Amino acid sequence: xxxxxxxxxxxxxxxxxxxxxxxxxxxxxxxxxxxxxxxxxxxxxxxxxxxxxxxxxxxxxxxxxxxxxxxxxxxxxxxxxxxxxxxxxxxxxxxxxxxxxxxxxxxxxxxxxxxx
Numbered sequence: 217x218x219x220x221x222x223x224x225x226x227x228x229x230x231x232x233x234x235x236x237x238x239x240x241x242x243x244x245x246x247x248x249x250x251x252x253x254x255x256x257x258x259x260x261x262x263x264x265x266x267x268x269x270x271x272x273x274x275x276x277x278x279x280x281x282x283x284x285x286x287x288x289x290x291x292x293x294x295x296x297x298x299x300x301x302x303x304x305x306x307x308x309x310x311x312x313x314x315x316x317x318x319x320x321x322x323x324x325x326x327x328x329x330x331x332x
Contacts, residue, residue, distance in 0.1 A: 228314065229291060230304050231255040235273055236284060246284045249273030252310075259287050 225236040232255035239245040250256050253275045256265055263277040297303035301314050 227288070228300070228317070229255055229259070230297075230300075230306075231258040232307075232310060233313070234259075239278060244281050245278050246281050248277050248279050248284065250275045259291075 227234050227236065232250055232252050234255050235249045237247050237249070239247050248256060248260070251273055253265060256263060256275055256277050260277055260279055260283070263279065266276045268274055268276065301311065301318065304311050304314055
């Protein structure tokens with residue numbers, strides 16, 4: 217079931233972190249946001265990037281929902297590494313951020329326990 221406003225996504229790629237949300241007025245368009253420009257340029261080359269210096273996500277693009285889906289499937293189809301963090305060696309700062317996310321989510325797992 218698809219609920220407008222309920223579908224939000226964070227995605228960590230080898231190129232960087234992106235946040236994907238539905239456009240507030242057009243359900244066929246998604247707003248893809250990033251804290252760095254690289255993932256937007258690498259995944260959706262040629263897209264018009266909106267730069268908002270004071271926003272929580274500085275870089276933003278509007279992409280047709282179908283195109284976002286195609287790119288996400290391409291990432292899955294091209295997955296060729298056994299360890300994600302080890303595949304992200306091009307940017308030391310990004311790798312440090314990924315390690316921090318890993319530690320935070322591991323702590324969450326430990327606190328949550330077995331929730332079956």
